[in-house]
Amino acid sequence: MRDFDLYAHTEQVNELLARYGVKFGIYKNNEFREQLFPFDAIPRVIEKADFEYLERGLKQRVIALNLFIRDIYGEKKIVRDKVVPEEFIYASSGYLAQCEGVMPPRGVYTHIAGIDLVQAKDGGWYILEDNLRVPSGASYPVIARELCRRSSPKTFEDIGVEDNRNYAALLKWTMDYVNTGGHNVILTPGRYNAAYFEHSFLAEQTGAHLVSGRELTVEGDHLYFIDYSGRKERIGAVYRRISDEYLDPMNFNKESLIGIPHIYDIYRKGNVALLNAPGNGVADDKGIYYFVPKMIKYYLGEDAILNNAPTYLPFYKEDMDYVLEHFDRLVLKDVAEAGGYGVVFADKMTKREKEDFLVLLKNEPRRFIAQEVIDFRDIDIMEDGERVPRKADLRAFVLMGEEPVVWKSGLTRFSRNPDSFIVNSSQGGGFKDTWVLSR
Amino acid sequence: MKTLDFSYYMELKFDEPVSGHHFTIKCMPQTTVRQRIEELRVDVYPNRFLSYDEDSFGNKCIYGHMEDAHDHFEIRMEGRAVTGIAPAETETDAVHAGMFRYQTQMTRPGKEILALAKSVSFAQEASNYEKARLLMKKLHENFSYVPGVTDVETTAEEALALGKGVCQDYTHIMLSLCRIYQIPARYAVGLLEGEGQSHAWAEVWSDGGFFPLDPTNNCVVGDAHIHISSGRDYRDCMINQGIFTGAAQQKREIHALVTQAEQ
Amino acid sequence: MGIISVEHTYRLYWLGRYSERVYTTAGLYAKSFDEMLDLHVDGYADFCRRLDIPNIYTSKEDFCRRYCFDGADENSIYSNLLRAYDNAVVLREEIGSEPLAYIQLAVYEMNKAKLSEAPLIELQRVTDNILAFWGITDDLIESENVRNIIKIGKRVERIDLLARLHMSREDLRREACRLIGRIDRTCLSYHKENLEEIGRLVEAEEIDYYRLVVAVETLLED
Numbered sequence: 001m002r003d004f005d006l007y008a009h010t011e012q013v014n015e016l017l018a019r020y021g022v023k024f025g026i027y028k029n030n031e032f033r034e035q036l037f038p039f040d041a042i043p044r045v046i047e048k049a050d051f052e053y054l055e056r057g058l059k060q061r062v063i064a065l066n067l068f069i070r071d072i073y074g075e076k077k078i079v080r081d082k083v084v085p086e087e088f089i090y091a092s093s094g095y096l097a098q099c100e101g102v103m104p105p106r107g108v109y110t111h112i113a114g115i116d117l118v119q120a121k122d123g124g125w126y127i128l129e130d131n132l133r134v135p136s137g138a139s140y141p142v143i144a145r146e147l148c149r150r151s152s153p154k155t156f157e158d159i160g161v162e163d164n165r166n167y168a169a170l171l172k173w174t175m176d177y178v179n180t181g182g183h184n185v186i187l188t189p190g191r192y193n194a195a196y197f198e199h200s201f202l203a204e205q206t207g208a209h210l211v212s213g214r215e216l217t218v219e220g221d222h223l224y225f226i227d228y229s230g231r232k233e234r235i236g237a238v239y240r241r242i243s244d245e246y247l248d249p250m251n252f253n254k255e256s257l258i259g260i261p262h263i264y265d266i267y268r269k270g271n272v273a274l275l276n277a278p279g280n281g282v283a284d285d286k287g288i289y290y291f292v293p294k295m296i297k298y299y300l301g302e303d304a305i306l307n308n309a310p311t312y313l314p315f316y317k318e319d320m321d322y323v324l325e326h327f328d329r330l331v332l333k334d335v336a337e338a339g340g341y342g343v344v345f346a347d348k349m350t351k352r353e354k355e356d357f358l359v360l361l362k363n364e365p366r367r368f369i370a371q372e373v374i375d376f377r378d379i380d381i382m383e384d385g386e387r388v389p390r391k392a393d394l395r396a397f398v399l400m401g402e403e404p405v406v407w408k409s410g411l412t413r414f415s416r417n418p419d420s421f422i423v424n425s426s427q428g429g430g431f432k433d434t435w436v437l438s439r
Numbered sequence: 440m441k442t443l444d445f446s447y448y449m450e451l452k453f454d455e456p457v458s459g460h461h462f463t464i465k466c467m468p469q470t471t472v473r474q475r476i477e478e479l480r481v482d483v484y485p486n487r488f489l490s491y492d493e494d495s496f497g498n499k500c501i502y503g504h505m506e507d508a509h510d511h512f513e514i515r516m517e518g519r520a521v522t523g524i525a526p527a528e529t530e531t532d533a534v535h536a537g538m539f540r541y542q543t544q545m546t547r548p549g550k551e552i553l554a555l556a557k558s559v560s561f562a563q564e565a566s567n568y569e570k571a572r573l574l575m576k577k578l579h580e581n582f583s584y585v586p587g588v589t590d591v592e593t594t595a596e597e598a599l600a601l602g603k604g605v606c607q608d609y610t611h612i613m614l615s616l617c618r619i620y621q622i623p624a625r626y627a628v629g630l631l632e633g634e635g636q637s638h639a640w641a642e643v644w645s646d647g648g649f650f651p652l653d654p655t656n657n658c659v660v661g662d663a664h665i666h667i668s669s670g671r672d673y674r675d676c677m678i679n680q681g682i683f684t685g686a687a688q689q690k691r692e693i694h695a696l697v698t699q700a701e702q
Numbered sequence: 703m704g705i706i707s708v709e710h711t712y713r714l715y716w717l718g719r720y721s722e723r724v725y726t727t728a729g730l731y732a733k734s735f736d737e738m739l740d741l742h743v744d745g746y747a748d749f750c751r752r753l754d755i756p757n758i759y760t761s762k763e764d765f766c767r768r769y770c771f772d773g774a775d776e777n778s779i780y781s782n783l784l785r786a787y788d789n790a791v792v793l794r795e796e797i798g799s800e801p802l803a804y805i806q807l808a809v810y811e812m813n814k815a816k817l818s819e820a821p822l823i824e825l826q827r828v829t830d831n832i833l834a835f836w837g838i839t840d841d842l843i844e845s846e847n848v849r850n851i852i853k854i855g856k857r858v859e860r861i862d863l864l865a866r867l868h869m870s871r872e873d874l875r876r877e878a879c880r881l882i883g884r885i886d887r888t889c890l891s892y893h894k895e896n897l898e899e900i901g902r903l904v905e906a907e908e909i910d911y912y913r914l915v916v917a918v919e920t921l922l923e924d
Contacts, residue, residue, distance in 0.1 A: 021806045086537045100495035200794035227705040261461035
């Protein structure tokens with residue numbers, strides 16, 4: 001790969017990102033602060049053929065996950081056929097009994113899926129986790145691409161990179177597909193949310209109105225936006241960036257002040273689309289992750305194209321035995337945690353921590369999964385004018401309409417700490433653009 | 440079998456007007472395998488925006504809202520039911536019943552409930568129903584009916600630690616005990632002959648059906664109970680749930696009456 | 703979707719007001735800062751009195767630093783700029799990313815000025831960005847309603863400040879004229895009697911500054 005003059009422009013692009021307020025919010029000592037999301041100009045480059053393979057695998061995975069959620073809140077064949085044990089459904093914090101028997105508009109649950117992958121040293125890709133609730137991050141590579149093209153125009157003249165600035169158009173296509181009649185809106189918990197920049201950016205880009213819960217109201221069996229004059233405008237699709245439990249105080253957490261009373265009741269009746277569908281958490285649980293290749297086989301009769309990281313479920317005795325025997329080389333994940341929390345590397349534990357952990361593991365085997373540590377292929381970043389290797393993952397976005405479409409880009413996050421595997425922005429990581437080559 | 444006339448009246452009085460009031464009501468008995476509802480009338484005030492729905496447990500709901508200021512809210516429901524038609528509600532689907540096998544925030548056991556559960560022993564071949572009867576007996580011996588010491592937020596474990604409570608507490612502890620033994624068990628709300636308020640009891644899954652057991656009265660539910668709703672715990676079955684704007688204090692008045700119909 | 707909530711109309715109005723407040727008070731501050739160097743060393747007490755803000759400052763240095771840069775001083779230029787930002791950041795959709803960027807840049811420049819030995823030079827960049835913001839909102843925002851609400855906020859704030867500073871009748875008449883001519887081109891609900899009073903007050907021989915401030919402050923309906 002030739003050296004792009006783009007690298008010289010990292011600082012300039014970061015300045016432009018600051019200019020456009022490309023930030024995420026973070027709470028430190030109970031105080032809200034906005035932080036810039038550090039950008040590294042060396043892109044992750046994915047060859048055309050490699051991406052085509054990812055695309056096939058991601059579509060297959062998301063189709064299966066969508067069928068799984070529909071099955072779980074409907075017939076539950078996969079449980080009846082003993083492919084997935086009952087407790088991994090009903091005891092999961094992501095399972096919502098309120099969703100039983102509810103079919104979302106056009107049967108779509110996973111409108112926007114953010115699938116996290118890593119590439120191993122040998123070039124193989126592994127799925128790290130599926131994010132089917134409110135995955136964020138697509139706006140960052142979109143705006144970074146725009147600014148890189150501005151600061152380094154020559155780079156883009158003949159490189160043949162797929163344009164990724166169609167994300168908003170894809171999102172609009174997804175909203176339009178399930179819209180039940182009326183406007184599209186983006187529902188935000190407010191500007192003190194970590195991803196507020198993204199909410200407002202996507203609203204501007206898609207032409208969907210950015211709203212807070214108190215600007216919407218359910219009257220009779222429909223949802224309305226009330227404007228300054230008291231006029232009501234019907235809403236047909238809500239891309240909600242608030243979690244299930246806060247969505248509707250009458251149906252979920254009754255303390256929620258950011259939700260809309262009765263929105264779930266009219267959703268149940270098919271009178272508004274919610275993106276993503278409530279209850280999706282049942283499918284992106286770290287415990288369910290183990291079963292995704294099995295569900296692909298079960299629903300589609302195909303072998304999974306993309307591999308999971310080798311995962312063990314201590315819930316099964318033979319897996320527990322394996323975990324105990326090879327404990328020191330595994331990474332243990334608490335299924336209830338997210339965002340890089342609840343992840344421990346066995347070789348980093350002290351003797352005491354290990355003893356305590358093993359007691360916990362034996363008492364609550366369902367709570368953990370164990371995975372082989374994947375030898376990541378590092379990606380270079382520029383640090384103080386030098387190229388240094390760092391751990392990085394890729395969040396690919398799959399949007400669902402009549403059929404799934406994989407966005408030809410993705411969010412590449414890297415860890416700034418050379419010893420860390422944790423790439424989450426909430427833990428200080430940075431991001432890169434992801435280039436998919438068109439030839 | 441009995442034919443029962445029933446009425447239920449609930450009024451909320453606010454000491455200052457409230458607005459932006461949203462409510463969901465689950466107060467309507469339905470015809471099932473165990474009971475036949477022959478007449479039913481329901482009135483709700485305020486009634487400017489009312490809508491009808493069925494929740495994921497099959498309970499009938501009325502939901503609505505009132506933007507303008509108002510100082511009271513009422514539900515009036517009456518009808519006639521034939522009860523005790525069958526011993527259990529049919530549910531042959533073990534996977535579907537399985538949803539009620541898992542503890543909720545209200546029923547999650549602590550050391551008190553675990554200890555009580557351990558103190559019961561069963562014959563090896565006992566059915567879920569037989570086990571549940573023994574658990575109910577044990578619970579009844581270790582818990583007293585005392586109103587006013589617990590409230591709607593009290594969990595099963597907290598109640599058992601107190602040793603006293605009301606039908607809601609009996610039922611939550613009963614569910615917790617059953618679920619410890621992997622027995623699916625539901626929370627049920629309804630009306631009871633001779634009781635001036637709504638009542639709660641458990642429904643235990645055994646041999647293809649949900650069998651109602653009333654732990655407060657340590658008895659099998661026969662034809663004195665009229666079933667209104669079922670769910671995983673109290674929160675799925677609240678007769679009235681509401682939110683409103685305003686700092687008003689509310690006073691609640693409830694009258695329920697169930698009597699044998701004159702033939 | 704071209705419709706706008708009550709909350710966002712207020713935010714646009716306050717964005718106009720705070721951007722104006724920052725712009726005008728920064729100009730006044732620059733003038734006083736210059737005078738206080740050698741001509742009128744204790745001029746800050748007079749400055750506070752004229753602007754009707756509490757004189758909480760212990761010295762010339764304290765005033766020069768805190769009135770301009772202290773986020774904990776609720777009357778500081780910095781606090782007012784942050785309020786402008788707080789309103790702007792939730793209006794990306796109405797005003798657009800490009801105009802919003804200028805408010806963001808003004809905040810960055812203010813943070814830089816805070817560290818400078820010669821803050822007036824850096825402060826110039828803050829006001830440049832406010833001017834750029836006004837220019838681009840006029841140029842880029844399609845909705846006449848949105849453009850005009852921001853301008854009404856500016857006019858109201860300008861009249862308010864001019865009246866507090868007891869500026870000339872000519873200045874006030876010009877601003878009142880712009881306000882009266884524009885307010886009906888917005889969706890703002892306002893008290894008609896206040897608007898009429900503003901018109902009358904600026905025409906009077908002796909301007910009743912106090913009543914003028916009250917009339918503009920209570921112009922909008924709650």
